[in-house]
Amino acid sequence: MAKMFLSGNEAFAYGIRLARPQVISAYPITPQTIVVEKLSEMVEDGSLKSEFIHVESEHSALSCAIGASSVGARAFTATSSQGLLYMAECLTYASGGRFPIVMMNANRSTALPWNIYGDQRDSLSQIDCGWIQAYAENAQEALDLALMSYYIAEHKAVSTPFMANLDGFVLTHTYEVVDVPTAEQADAFLPKFETENKLDLNNPRNLAFSAGPEHNTAFKYKEHIGLLNAKKAVDEAEEKFTEIFGRRYTGLTESYRTEDADYILITLGSIAGLVRETVDRLRKQGKKVGLLRIRYMRPFPNEEIAEAVKNAKAAAVLEKDISFGNEGTVYTNVNSALHKSNVNVPTSNYIGGLGGKNISADDIEKIFDELSEERAKVQFIGIGGDGK
Amino acid sequence: MTEILWHGRGGQGAFTAARLLGAAFALKCDESYALAFPSFGPERRGAPIRAFTKLDNKPIGNRSEVERADFSIFLDDTLFSNAAFGELKDGGKILLNTKKSVDDERVITLDADKIAAEILKLPITNTIMLGAFAAVFDRISLDDIENAIRLNMPEKLHAKNIAAVKKAAEEVNP
Numbered sequence A: 001m002a003k004m005f006l007s008g009n010e011a012f013a014y015g016i017r018l019a020r021p022q023v024i025s026a027y028p029i030t031p032q033t034i035v036v037e038k039l040s041e042m043v044e045d046g047s048l049k050s051e052f053i054h055v056e057s058e059h060s061a062l063s064c065a066i067g068a069s070s071v072g073a074r075a076f077t078a079t080s081s082q083g084l085l086y087m088a089e090c091l092t093y094a095s096g097g098r099f100p101i102v103m104m105n106a107n108r109s110t111a112l113p114w115n116i117y118g119d120q121r122d123s124l125s126q127i128d129c130g131w132i133q134a135y136a137e138n139a140q141e142a143l144d145l146a147l148m149s150y151y152i153a154e155h156k157a158v159s160t161p162f163m164a165n166l167d168g169f170v171l172t173h174t175y176e177v178v179d180v181p182t183a184e185q186a187d188a189f190l191p192k193f194e195t196e197n198k199l200d201l202n203n204p205r206n207l208a209f210s211a212g213p214e215h216n217t218a219f220k221y222k223e224h225i226g227l228l229n230a231k232k233a234v235d236e237a238e239e240k241f242t243e244i245f246g247r248r249y250t251g252l253t254e255s256y257r258t259e260d261a262d263y264i265l266i267t268l269g270s271i272a273g274l275v276r277e278t279v280d281r282l283r284k285q286g287k288k289v290g291l292l293r294i295r296y297m298r299p300f301p302n303e304e305i306a307e308a309v310k311n312a313k314a315a316a317v318l319e320k321d322i323s324f325g326n327e328g329t330v331y332t333n334v335n336s337a338l339h340k341s342n343v344n345v346p347t348s349n350y351i352g353g354l355g356g357k358n359i360s361a362d363d364i365e366k367i368f369d370e371l372s373e374e375r376a377k378v379q380f381i382g383i384g385g386d387g388k
Numbered sequence B: 001m002t003e004i005l006w007h008g009r010g011g012q013g014a015f016t017a018a019r020l021l022g023a024a025f026a027l028k029c030d031e032s033y034a035l036a037f038p039s040f041g042p043e044r045r046g047a048p049i050r051a052f053t054k055l056d057n058k059p060i061g062n063r064s065e066v067e068r069a070d071f072s073i074f075l076d077d078t079l080f081s082n083a084a085f086g087e088l089k090d091g092g093k094i095l096l097n098t099k100k101s102v103d104d105e106r107v108i109t110l111d112a113d114k115i116a117a118e119i120l121k122l123p124i125t126n127t128i129m130l131g132a133f134a135a136v137f138d139r140i141s142l143d144d145i146e147n148a149i150r151l152n153m154p155e156k157l158h159a160k161n162i163a164a165v166k167k168a169a170e171e172v173n174p
Helices: A008-019 A033-044 A058-071 A083-084 A089-095 A139-152 A183-189 A215-244 A272-284 A300-308 A329-340 A361-371 B014-026 B082-087 B113-122 B128-138 B143-151 B153-172
Strands: A002-007 A025-027 A051-054 A075-079 A100-108 A132-135 A163-167 A176-180 A253-256 A263-267 A289-294 A297-299 A314-319 A347-352 A378-380 B002-009 B033-038 B048-056 B069-074 B089-098 B105-109
Touching: A002 A008, A002 A051, A002 B014, A002 B089, A002 B143, A008 A100, A008 A183, A025 A329, A033 A075, A058 A075, A058 A089, A075 A083, A075 B033, A075 B048, A083 A089, A083 A289, A089 A215, A132 A139, A139 A163, A139 A176, A139 A183, A139 A215, A139 B105, A176 B014, A183 A215, A183 A263, A183 B089, A215 A297, A215 B128, A253 A272, A253 A300, A263 A272, A263 A300, A272 A289, A272 A361, A289 A300, A297 B033, A300 A329, A314 A329, A314 A361, A329 A347, A347 A361, B002 B014, B014 B033, B014 B048, B014 B082, B014 B128, B014 B143, B069 B082, B069 B128, B069 B153, B082 B089, B105 B128, B105 B153, B113 B128, B113 B153, B128 B143, B128 B153
Parallel strands: A025 A051, A025 A075, A075 A100, A100 A163, A132 A163, A263 A289, A263 A314, A314 A347, A347 A378, B002 B069, B069 B089, B089 B105
Antiparallel strands: A002 A176, A132 A297, A176 B033, A253 A289, B002 B048, B033 B048
16 A cells, blocks of 8 residues: 545545546536546556546436446446536436446535535435435545445445545545555455446347336335345445455444434534544543444435434434425434434434535534534524525 | 645645645654645636645544644735734744745744745745745654655656755755
8 A cells, every 4th residue: 555645536536546447437527627637647647447438518427337337347427516416317327227337426515506615415415316325534535435336336236326425625625645555455355347237249138128117116126125235235345345455444324432422413524524523622521422424325324323323312413405495304314214213312403514614613512512402403504694 | 733824826836835745744654644725716826825734643634724823824925914913823933935024023034036036947936935844843854845745746846846945944944
C-alpha cells in the first residue's frame, strides 16, 4: 500500500482503477467532474485499460453502462444532482435488469434555487429505484467502497446496481491522507465479473424483456430479495476486505459509543466525523451520548438501528434532505425501523446542510442538548434569510 | 489541532499551498493527519479566495471552514486589513507578503514578490509563503516541504520552487 494525499473524488477514482471496469461512460457535472477527469487520465496514460466513452448526457451515460453490463462487462459511471435526476428513467432499467453497475454520486443539492453545493436531496429522492445505496464518511472509505461495491453488486445472490455517495465538496474536494492498495491486493480481493445475465451467442437468452400482470410481481419480488441479500454480501465483502487490507468496516451501520448512551444522534455521510468529535467532547463532560452512522440506506439497516437505539432515552436524525410536505426521508425510515421492533424511544428530526450550508460543532452540541427536552418533531437548522 | 487560513487571489496558488502543506505534514509519519480544501465555489482569476489546512496527530472529523486560525497567511497584501486579527486564535500569527513593515508583533512580513521575481521569474508566491511558514512552525521541516513539492508538483517546477522555499525560510528565520 502507498500513502497518498488525495481528494474524495481522486480516492474514488483510484479505487475504481483497482477494480478494472471494462467500460466507463460518464458526463461531467460539478462536483463529480474530477473523478471522471482522473479516470480519463488513467485511461489515457495506460494505467487503466478500459473503454472510456464520452456521452452527451447522463441519460446516455447510464444507458451506455447498461448496454456494457448486458454483454457481461464491468461498467462504471458517475454523476450528481440534476444529472442523477436526468438519468432517473434509466435507474430502474439497471436495477430491474439486474445489471450490477457501479455509480459514484457526488451528493449535491437539487434545483431550484440552482446550487452546486452539497446536500443529499439528490440520492435520497431516488431511494426507491432498486439500487444499493452507500454513504462514505471520508476519502479512505470512498476508495474502499469503490472496490467493495463491485464485490457486493456482482455477488451471485445480489446482482443489483450500486450507488456510492460522497458528500459534494466537503468530501469530493477535500484532500486527506489515503492508503492506496496495490493492484495485486485488489486482484486478490475482487474476483473477475462473471454472469449468466448477458447476451451470449453460445447461450442465447432474453434480457430486458416485458412482463405483464401475471409475472411482474415475481420479478419485483426477486429484485427485492436481491437487494435484501446485499446485507450478507456487505458482511462477506468486509470480512474478506479486512483479511487482505487490514481495515475493518462494520456493515450497514457504524455505532460509536452507543452501548450505554442516553441520547443518540443518527446521521450519514461526512458530517459523522464532526458528530464523533462532539460525542467525545460531551462524554468528557459526563454526558452519555453516542453516534449511529448509517452506511447503507438500501438495504436499510432496520435491525441494527433498533438494536442501537432500544435502550436510549431519545434519538435524533440529522440529515441533509427534506421530503417536502412530510419530514426527512432518513427520519421516516428510522421511525419505521424502531416501530417494527417495538422500540418506543422518542425521536426528532433535524434538517441541516441544505445547499451546502455549514453544520457546526455548536449545531451538533445543541441537538444533543435539545434531545433531553420536548421539542418540535421536525426542525431546520440555521434557516437564515427571511425564513428566520 | 493547528489551523491555517490561506488568503490569495484566484491564480496565485493559495489552494496549491494549502494542499502541499497538508501533504507534507500527513505523509511524514503514521501519526500525522491533515485536511486541505479551498473555499468552495466558482473560481475566477483575481478574485479573493481562501484555502484551509488543518493539521493534527489524530484523524480530523471537522470539515468546516477554519473560523479562527493559528496561522493566517496572505499571499497578497491588498487582501490584508485589521479584520484579519479577528480571525486569529489567541497567540496566532499572520504571515504577510508585503514590502511594507507592519508594527504588530503578531505579524511576520516577508517580501515574497522579490524572491519570486529573482528565483521563479514569475509573480507567484505560494510556495515561498509555504517556506516562510515552515520556518516559524516547528512541526514541519524544509525537507517535508521539499518532499511534498517533489510528490505533488510537475518535475520542471521542482528545482526553482525548492530554492524559493529555502530562500524564504532563511529570510524569515536567518
